[in-house]
Amino acid sequence: MSLDALAPDQRAVVQLVLQQDRSYEELAGLLGISAGAVRDRAHKGLSRLAPSGELGSAELGAVADYLLGQQSASERESTRSLLSSSPAARTWARSVSDELADVARSPLPGVPGDEAADLEPEPEPAAVAAEAPVRARPRPRPSRDRPAAAAAPAAP
Numbered sequence: 256m257s258l259d260a261l262a263p264d265q266r267a268v269v270q271l272v273l274q275q276d277r278s279y280e281e282l283a284g285l286l287g288i289s290a291g292a293v294r295d296r297a298h299k300g301l302s303r304l305a306p307s308g309e310l311g312s313a314e315l316g317a318v319a320d321y322l323l324g325q326q327s328a329s330e331r332e333s334t335r336s337l338l339s340s341s342p343a344a345r346t347w348a349r350s351v352s353d354e355l356a357d358v359a360r361s362p363l364p365g366v367p368g369d370e371a372a373d374l375e376p377e378p379e380p381a382a383v384a385a386e387a388p389v390r391a392r393p394r395p396r397p398s399r400d401r402p403a404a405a406a407a408p409a410a411p
Contacts, residue, residue: 258304258358265300268293272323273359279325297323305350309343318348322355322363331364339367 258266271277271285279297283290294316301319310318314337320326321334338345345368352363 257354258300261300261303265296265303268296269300269323269355270358272297272325273355276324276360294320294325297325301351301355304354305347307347310341310347314341314344315347318344319351322348322352324364335367342368 258269261269268282271282272279277285279290279293282293286293298312298316298319301322302315307315317326317330317334317337321331321338326334338348345366348366352366355363
């Protein structure tokens, strides 16, 4: 199913989020509705793009917010953990992500469990060496037995 099949209000919210990088709060101000209403429209729109299978509404909502870039760093980590551990969540996220990819202005977040999202290229050893300058360690100084400093003559 494509975005064209969504209700107009759902399609508008999803497109504004993806094409203009708007937050739910920004859209709420523009549309004159609450941020919760914007979130609800986005979630319902995305849930129509692919069958949700075994996922509950909280899981669907978290994955929808993740795909739309509407989560804090800690929420993203939690959702990535969900996606890593739940085949149903991962399958749904992949399906929805495929539908949204052509609409989004910037790339959608990767779905953990996908080889492309999981594999971060390891820097090559030469690149690592070029990045970190090698600093010469100071040579240890040979110890010298020095006589104790002669006491200065006392002033009269």
